[in-house]
Amino acid sequence: MEEKIKKIILKIIILILSIIFIYLLVDGKNLYVDMYNFKQLEKAKIILDNIPETNSKFYNLSDFNKKYWAEIKPIKNCYTVSNNNWKYPYYFGFKLESKFLNLLYQDWYYVYPWYDIEVVPLCIWLSIWKPGEQIWCKKKKFSSDFIYTIINPCEKN
Numbered sequence: 001m002e003e004k005i006k007k008i009i010l011k012i013i014i015l016i017l018s019i020i021f022i023y024l025l026v027d028g029k030n031l032y033v034d035m036y037n038f039k040q041l042e043k044a045k046i047i048l049d050n051i052p053e054t055n056s057k058f059y060n061l062s063d064f065n066k067k068y069w070a071e072i073k074p075i076k077n078c079y080t081v082s083n084n085n086w087k088y089p090y091y092f093g094f095k096l097e098s099k100f101l102n103l104l105y106q107d108w109y110y111v112y113p114w115y116d117i118e119v120v121p122l123c124i125w126l127s128i129w130k131p132g133e134q135i136w137c138k139k140k141k142f143s144s145d146f147i148y149t150i151i152n153p154c155e156k157n
Helices: 002-048 061-068 099-105 144-150
Strands: 080-082 091-095 109-112 121-125 134-139
Touching: 002 061, 002 091, 002 099, 002 109, 061 080, 080 144, 091 144, 109 144
Parallel strands: none
Antiparallel strands: 080 091, 091 109, 121 134
16 A cells, blocks of 8 residues: 555656646746846846936936946847836836746736836727716726837837
8 A cells, every 4th residue: 555655656746747847848948038037137226226316217228228338138028117117216127928927926027116107097988878988997007118118129119
């Protein structure tokens, strides 16, 4: 009986390791891109944390790199970075590529420290029965410019 239990446990361990291996084969490149992006964020935070609030505003990665000689370079898609973020001094955002980090952060996008730019609600109006009556309204979490920037290569932005 004890031998049977050991064999079952060994099969379970082999199955789990196989699943992890297959995941790394399939999603490994995306996980590498995400880890690279987080390293670029750490590099940028050193500069961003030391920018006085009185400095002129910048609104994209190109302006940030030029102004502070930051040399922050994405390997896939672009980053959004700005020192115009309402109650926070700045934000730095990018698209998460790996399924694992999508699940971990419960989102497709990562923003540090927080995206606090006010976004107007996205509403659908139905004027068939009652003209002007609001049927469905959802406050978007991110602006369309933000999303466009981080899902495209920097050259397009």
